[in-house]
Amino acid sequence: MKLLDRERFADALGEKEITLSEVFALLSENRLLIVLTTAAMLFLGITYAFFGTPLYKADVMIQVDSDPGSDTLNDKLGDLASLFQSKASTDAEIELIRSRMVVEETVRSLHLDVNATPHRFPLIGALIARQAPAGSPASPFLGMSSFAWGGEALGVTQFDVPAALYDQRFKLMVGADQAFELSDADGHTVLRGRVGIAEQGVTRFGPVQLRVDHMVARAGTSFNLARASTQLTTADLQTALDISEKAKQSGIVAVSLEGGDAARIAATVNRVASIYVQRNVDRKSAQAQQMLQFLADQLPQLRADLDEAEAKYNAFRAQNGTVDLEAEGKLLLQSIVDSKTKLVELQQQRSALAQRYTAEHPSVQAIDAQIGELQEQQRSFNEKVAALPSTQQQALRLMRDVRVDTDLYTKLLDSTQQLRVLKAGQLGNVHTVDYAEVAEKPVKPKKTLVIALSGLIGVLLGCAIAFVRSTLNRGLETPSEIEGAVGVPVYAIVSRSARQRTLHQSARGGGSELNVLAAAQPDDVAVEGIRSLRTALQFGLLNLHNNIVMLTGPRPDVGKSFLSVNLAAVLSAGGKRVLLVDSDMRRGDVHRYFSLPSKPGLSDVIGGVEPSSAVHYQVLPNLDVLMSGSVASSPAEMLMSESFGKLLAQFSKQYDVVIVDSPPVLAVTDPVLIGKHAGLTLLVVRHGRHSAAELQESVRQLSNGGHTVDGVLLNDVPQRASAYGAFSEYGAEKSA
Template sequence: MNTRNQSMPSGVEKPEMDLGYYLDIAISSRWFIAAIVAVFFSIGTLYVFMATPVYRADIMLQVEDSSDGTAGGNLVSNVSSLFQVKSVTAGEIEILRSRLVVSHAVDKLRLYIDASPRYFPLLGRWIAHHKQHLSNPGIFGMGGFVWGGESIDVDRFDVPETLEGERYFITALGNGRYRINGAGFDTPFEGQVGKAETFRSTHGTIFLTVTSLNGNPGARFTIVRMSRLGMIESIQKKLDIQEKGKQRSDVIGAAMRGADPVLISNIMNAIGAEYVQQNVDRKSEEAAKSLQFLDVQLPKLKAALENSEQSYNKYRQIHGTIDIGAEGKLALQQSIDAQAQMLALKQRRADLSTRFGPEHPSIIAMDRQIGELEKVSGSVDSRIEGLPVTQQDVVRLERDVEVSRELYLALLQSSQQLSLLKAGKVGTVRLVDTAPVPEVPVWPIKLLVLPVSILVGLVVGLVVAILKSTFFGGIADPMEVEQQAGLSVYATIPQTDLQQELVKRADAQLPDVSVLALAYPDEPAVESLRSLRTALQFALLEASNNVVLLTGPAPGVGKSFISANIAVLLALIGKRVVLIDADLRKGHLNRYFGEQRHGGLSELLSGSLQVASVLRKTSVSNLDIISTGAIPATPAELLLGARLGDLIAECSRTYDLVIIDAPPILPVTDAAILASHAGTTFLVARAEATKMGELVESARRIKLGGGIVTGVLLNGIREASGRYGYGAKHGHYRYVKYDYAPQRDLS
């Protein structure tokens, strides 16, 4: 308990909401938080067992380098390597995701047709997942819902474009027949399983071929014809394609998630196979175009080679064998290399120009290389011109022969390689791993969902408890009262449930003491009231009389409990005390002392009884009590009479203390009337229930009625978790239960 003087100290610092504050809220709201955790755990458990399992199917592809490693060692680069397109992983990823590839998988598997059993809501799909045999459709034979091993396979379902996305219902009739109804049908139609059916709708013709229907008569299935383009785009969004490895590995992984493990496996395998096939087709097409180009160039090169050889042979017949010397041989070899490379580049450029424009980066780069080789060739020609005339002729003729021969042989070899490439159907990508049917779902993960649901429930519970305490909770800290209401807190009284048990025993007319201070004198709440007794005696020194009034903002704050127990504690130290139950509406102080209600304050105020007749001695020495008496129709009018003042004045002269238990101040005006007769008035507030605004308004009404508010008694403080000493909240002490009972003297 905290006791304070009536004057408040100035400059009190506002307590900070530290970890202890939140821990205190968590402890006090532990059952509320536990309930929220239980709710979230139940939701998580239900989700784990009821959610549709999600599976993952994946494939792996390798993008191979198509360049020929021997090209750089020849005078003429292998021309076939130029006609191959080197796959770049980033580009291949986009091709793998392209409509070109995905559309073939959609068409092959007819993914734009969604046909499935009509499961019973919520539980049907889960039950069907654990059953193999066919179910009895519907509830009591009605509704057509299923929850067993029903299945349907549709090979064709073509509808007018306006009906795409509309749901149709197929009902099994038995003997291989079915009935279909849905949008555009005025009446249902019947069809035969395995037969191509044609139906007329208000929007056009519908074509349907049901290849298999597995279900008891009455089982219903849903079928939807979706947009082909929409399905392609949906598959594209679901594809997860990434390059494997941190560095460029030329290995691509592609995966997809879905509820049907067989379907997603088929989709990924179809996409992988189509991707490889389109790569092969592309390489074959390029090889065919290159062969067509070479078929035109090879005869020309062969004729040029034959002409060069004839010219060279004629020159030798006329002039004989001529030694060109070391310098001439060097110039000849350099000239052959430059001319061969330049001619090969020109051949490449001619081929590329059939596919790309002059501004293409490959064409521009090739023009730059040709220009550099022309400079080298010009430099070699200048050196050749410095030779004797006969040596110049020999060098030029021999160069023409060698260049023509090597270029012709290189292109001939390339033609043969391209022929093999075209015939062999070989591409630059290969399917390393196909997608097996996944057996274990990747979601939901029980070991993840359940702990996360508990954690989320704990966080939500804590947040709600803190928000509830912050915005909707009552006063929890005496410092709040002193800082915001400007009222001194004279006592903080711990929560106890023992008093309620005593009152219940009294209501059951069991012969027992019903006051906590007498039945359980060692209770922390009683010790707190003893401290209040001490503080009250000091407060009375400055009061105008010895009349003490206890009231509260609303019912249920514990003012009657405090009134009865403080009266007993004062009487136990020899003070002559009279306890007046002035709550003429719901007062019940008589139950604490085993007295009757009738013959009390209301009879006195109405003039039917005198003071001596309403005063009753209790089993506690020095303590008398005046009960409420019969509940009057107009309590406020009785309290405004002169007899109330006479009663209080007489009791004030006769007793050391007059304690008045008044009704709550906010619902009725009785307490304001009574407060005008009291020199000391305490407002009783219940911790975590009474709002600060209620306390401020109560004090205002008492002052308007002519009374004064001495201070506040904060009742119902919950015990801290510590076992010894004081428990702290916001850095302020409050009572906890001591283990400090007297020990028996064994000496």
């Protein structure tokens, strides 16, 4: 029998598209989960914001002069200074700042590979310590003097341990009169010492050396001391340094570092800047010294060449007297001297460049081109000299050698003096514009942002969990899914009711009031769904062999008793004389809806008690109720008895409709025994709680008892503003 139009529900619920209203409904169903998740994330966020270690930021600003020629002294020296100066690249300088040469020296000079932290009380110790002023140890909190409560300081300038003990925690216990004791992780004393004195101890891995130059702490306070690998500490610092150019091609480089110790990170970036600037100066000075050494090596040879040239010229004059050159010869001599001097200078410059660059370098190739041109000039000049008389040729060559060697020697001496001045005044092409100061306020965590983000993450996480859980745990939800799984029509759809939840809690509390939704809240959306079932039953019962309707479910907690009670209530309100029978003689709870005792009841009537003394008459107009009765030791045997069949037959004659609330079919065999007496069997399922296999097994077990499931009641459907949700609310408004 088909009491409802299946196509109507298939059209309304068969489609799988999720609408925005369904999304909001799903979120509303899981609002408690979302609230709890948000509260948990807010708690974590607030805890981190107020109890997390604050991070400070320190930064320095360095200017990189990309045009060394702008320096006044370098302008005076001209080409000579340019031999060992090159245009600085900001990107290259950034890599030099981050280089191991600079960073490792910083680590070693500041002893950053040594980590000394006061031993604080868990959780709140660090928070309390941050409130204490620096430089003086705070008084113990609640008398717990073994912990450090703020103001402590420990300056370690040497802590050498075997490599096997890197990152292993040592304990330094402060004693009286600036004394201390160092023990290893096992509690064994390694050494004892005093501030300002280098001490040495022994471990099973080798010797340990420790020097403490500064200690501010109460006697009895301890510090956790650990030595890290210098190489790894250097690598970590290289990664932690944030180095960037402030603006493109500005030549201004910012070096910043974040950390929990404001003074330590400020000292670190300042030391990085100082070492980098000094290394830049040292590099420039080394280049100047290299050129000075080259010139110093050339001077003796040039002096010897000059002396030899003068000696030859003087000998020629002594033999031939003074030779007067004609005007053309004098002009040729001057040209030869200038060209030769320039050629020798270029050859010297090339020798200097060859110590720094390969022959393919553009600077070297440019000088080679100039040298080639001057050598070609020299060949041209030599051809002109060959055309002169022999005596003039010889005189011109000797005079040329003297003048060239004199010019070269004089210029070389002058260059040497200039380089000495340049080296002495060399400041490099970088300098620090701003040094870091100890930060007063942390940059992280940003409390407002952290709390806001944690709340947002909590909401999103709660929503995500709700969607994932809905997807993973999704049971059958729509009539089309249920009908496709078991081949049984859906008779009614009953919406979820917030009012019923209140009534259910009241019933569980054992109150004396009536807890029937159809009577207490007749305009509720769930009641409207039950009214649609009543309408169908009024026509459908005409074709049944009796008027007994059994409601069962696959398992407990599907709302079977709720539907039985309220179906009986709406039928009786429509003028039908109805008897409601609670046949669950194990865990029946129909009596709670009416705040009546559970016995005497069905089990007692089957055992011989008169029905008239067990039935509760007129609990609602036209509605009588027979409770489950005393707890039976063998309910199945009682349901198989002839007395039970006769009892139902008697009730069927006395009432227009008999509704039997039976136990779950997958839990016990009772529904199979009751079902053979029923004219109509309805299977109650809960929205999204059952798999297809579970419903199929329920139908199979009832079928094995010789009768079929006539219809399904879909219960506890969320009130979503689509399809059936809209229908139910429309009906509720109308009834109201």
